Amino acid sequence: MTSQGLRASPEGIRAAKTALTDKTWSQHKLAIALGITRQPVSKFFAGESVSRSCFVQICQQLGLSWQKVAGLRENVAFEVTTKTQIKGTDLDTLVQEVRQKRQEKIQDQCNTLQMLDISQTVQLIDIYTNTNVLEEIVSLQWQEISDLLKDLKSESGFNQLGGYNRQRRSPGLEAVLRHSKLMVLGKPGSGKTIFLQYLAIECNKGDFQPNRIATFIRMKEFAEDVKNDSEFNLLNYIIQDFLNCGVEKESTKTLLTEGKLLILLDGLDEVPAEKAEQLTIEIRRITQTFYKNKFVISCRIASQKYRFQGFTEVELEDFDQGQIEVFAKNWFVGVALKSKEDGEAIGNLFINQLHLPENQHIRELAVTPLLLHLICLVFQVKNQFPVNPAKLYEQALNILLVRWDEVRGIKRDRVAYKLTLASKKKLLFQLAAITFEQKKYFFEQENILQLIADYLEPIQNLNSDVTQCQLDNEALLKAIEVQNGLLVERARGIYSFSHLTFQEYFTARKIVENYQDYDCNNLVNHLTEKRWRQVFLLTISMLPNANEILQLMKQKVDFLLADDERLQYFLTWLHQKSSSVSSSHKAAGIRAFYLVRVERSSCICSRHHAFVYTYGYDLECALVGNITFNAELVLDEFLFSTVACIHDLDFAFEHTINDALDHAHALVIAFDKAIEVVVDLKFKQVLQQLKKQLPKIDSNPEQFRDWWKAKSKIWGEQLRDMLIKYRHIGYDWQFSEQQKELLRKYYYSNKLLVDCLNIAADVTPIVRQEIEETLLLAIADIEKLRNSSNIR
Structure with a gap:
């Protein structure tokens, strides 16, 4: 028979709210302190009925008399609940006594971490970061590859799959509060053990599940400690653990029977295969016999052969x-x-x-x-x-x-055949190279199994030891997923590499390790494809000598524009203009400067789609760093900015954009700066005269708008004529859409080539010089330079 619920009186609610404010708590924080969900707390403050035990706990936590909050007479309440309160008081006292006895054990067991390559221990509380969980297991979702591709943002990697953002997620602590039996799954290194240790520490302090006692058991240690099958008993293991802390056997059984333990079973996947079935039976037995307790089990995501009745499964989410x-x-x-x-x-x-x-x-x-x-x-x-x-x-x-x-002393199960570490790496490299070449970021299970079989076949033929073993491709796939986390099941039967970074790195390693027999043109043919950028950089950085591939890349870049006369003429102008500037910087850096300024100051491309500019990858910076002060470059910078503002203003007025006058102000500022730094007196006078033609913006915006619509075209042409005459800039190139696309690829490829040149481990001085001095030149100019005495 269940006890009748209680509800707070209006006066009791006011007193409870005052107490909550005095503690500077929210209802959510109160629920966490009690180790309960927020729902009964919300019902309590709304004057709705909640269970008697929960009602009493809330009042006690707030320092209030539960009888007064409920509007009951003290003596009546005592008569009704005397028997229950005495029993509850005794049990609460026992919980506090046992927690005190186990305090040091839990602190020693869970509050320190031995982190990889760190000689000293680290306090868990100093490093712990609150963790979220996904309430739906990713690998159990029914999705198609097309669904995953829609969500994939390749610039952010697989961890930013949009599908994850649509999943229900919650703080890890809340998930533990909501479920009496919880299975916490996660990839290798995702923080499962630390999460369980944190639960133990918080419970030990009384800040989480204050009416329970933490019991933390490493499944690997339990399996190692039992000497024979008769000792393979979790109940006895817990009893012995408590006995070691001075807790009598009967007290431990009472606590288990009354559901006063928070039992944390860590690393289910770390138990050797020969003991896995026996351990599974033991866990089922204790969770069903002592069902009133709260259980949390951690396990690697791919080891889902362990399923226990009544357990809710959640997955640790990647860090945001x-x-x-x-x-x-x-x-x-x-x-x-x-x-x-x-x-x-x-x-x-x-x-x-x-x-x-x-x-x-x-x-x-x-x-x-x-x-x-x-x-x-x-x-x-x-x-x-x-x-x-x-x-x-x-x-x-x-x-x-x-x-x-x-470092943790864990020996994983051997798969049904013998693969060395080197062979396993080569398998990963081959899987990555093939799938990346095929533009496959996600692959069906049968496809990846076939690739594994193709890799293993020559090994099987060459190695008699392997031949005698039963080759199980699916077991190997599962081993890589479980043991290493490098392949991940993204949906049912659909896999990918755990990180896009690894797929790119493995692809590069495959090229480098087979470089002697590799046709470099296979890589160079991908020069203009942005998804290959990291593969190029990684490959070049790992090669002992990158001369050949860099020269092939340079040849490929030069011939991108070779068949277009107008683009070749543009490159010739770029060379002539840059050569006229007196500067200590590399000639290619000055050419890059003007190439970028032409793009930004003209209508070469559609609005918001620059043909050369790629955020964070400026070619001129890659070549020379930040260009130091140079009077000619500063002047041309302001002049190009003025022309760019003209196009922005035309676009804004044409599309009735509200901030059009902001572009007008920017135009005036850039023009004034140019006039200020120009040295040529004749040119200065011309610019000043053009400036005088512009109406005042602030005094009469409408007049400026009308003037611009009527006269800006003629004014702009006059300005361009003067820029061509005095500075050899300002040309309206009028490139076609196809030419714009070629220029985009040309700029991107030159930037990639320079980045590869800068990261290469060993490039001969002659090759480096030839590449640097012929960057951004027309084919004819390259030939002239090669025939001169400067380079071979």
Whole structure:
């Protein structure tokens, strides 16, 4: 028979709200402190009926008499509940006594972390970052590859799949509160163990599930500690654990029977296969016998052969940008052992650099806590990210393949055949290279199994040991998924690499390891495809000598515009104009300067689609860094800006854009700056006369608008004529759409070539000189230069 519920009187609600305000708590925080969901708290403050036990807990937490809040006479309430209260008081006392006895054990067991490549222990509370969970398991979703491709934002990697954003998610603590039996799944290094340790610590302090006692059991240690099948008993294991803390056996059984334990079973996937079935039976037995307790089990996402009745499964979500920032700031204080001031300063530097466009691929790996720890380790050496990230990716690969299990003493089950670490890597490289070449970011299970079979067949023929084994391609696929997390099931039967960064890196490794027999033209043919950018950079950075491939890239770039006379004429002008400027910078850098300014100051492209500009990848900066002060370049910069403002203003007036006059002000500012820095007196006078023709903007905006519509075309042509006459700029090139597209590809390819040249490990001086000196030149000018004495 269930006890009748209670409801707060109006006076009781007012008293409760006052108490809540005095504690500066929200209803949500009160629910967390009680270890209950928010629903009964909301019903309590709404004057609705809630269970008697829950009502009493809320009042006690607020420091109020539950009888008074309910509007009951003290003596009546006592008569009705005396028996229950005495029993409850005794049980609560027992909980507090046992928690006190186990306090040091839980602190020692769960409050310290031994982090990878860190010699000292780290306090969990110093590094812990609040974790969210997905309430639907990603790999169980029924989706097509076309659905995943719609959601894929390749510039952000697989971790930003839009489909994830549509899933229900909640804070991990709330999920534990809502479900009495919870299975927490996650990829390798996603923070499952730390999450369970955090639950234990918070419960131990009384801040989470205050009416329960934490019990943290590593499944691997349990399986190792039992000497024979007769000892394979979780109940006895818990009883013995409590006995070691001075808790009598009968007390432990009472607590289990009354549901007063928070039982945390960590690392179900880490148990050897020969003991897995026995352990599964044991877990089912204890969770069904002592069902009143709260259970949380952690396991790797791909090990879902473990299913337990009554358990809700959730998946640990990757870190978002906010969580990455919190973790990093904590890391540089708690792990790097910097002072709080210095650690936070380095943490801010880390975050700022991580958000730079060139670190996008490192940022993609940072969503996995284990890899984020590695990235922090690498960053702290020089307070910057490596120029060549290939070594970082190789470390990440080795951690996921071997080291993460090694440092924790975990021996995974051997698959049904013998594959060395080198062979497993080569398999990954081949899978990545084939699928990336085919433009496949997601692949059906049968396709990936066929690729695995194709890889294993020659190994089977060459290796007698392997031949004698039963080759199971599906077992190998599952092993890579479970043990290493490098392949991930994104939906039922659909796989991808865990990070787009890894697929690109493995593709580059495949090219490098087979470079002697590799036709470099296969890679160079992808020069204008932006999705190949990282593969080019990684390949060049790992090659011991990149001369051949860089020369092929340069040849490919030069011939992109070779068949178009107008574009060749444009490049000839670019060379002539740049050569007329006296500067200490490289000639190619000056050519890049003018190429960019022509684009920004003209109608070469459709609005909002620049033909050369790619955010974060400016060619001139790649060639010469920031161009130092040069009078001619500064003047031309302002003149080009003036012409660009003319086009912006034309567009704004034509489309009746509200901020049109802002473009007019920008035009005047750029024009004034140009007049201010011009040295040629005749040219200065011409510019001043043109400036006088412009009506005042602020005094009469309508007059300016009317003037612009009537006379701006003639005024602009006059300005262009003067720019051509005095500065050899201002031409209206009138390129076709096809020519614009060619120029976009040309600029992008030159930028990629320069980036590859700068990251290459070893390039002979002659090859470097030839490439740098012939950048952004017409074919005829390249031939002239090659026939001169400057380069061979």
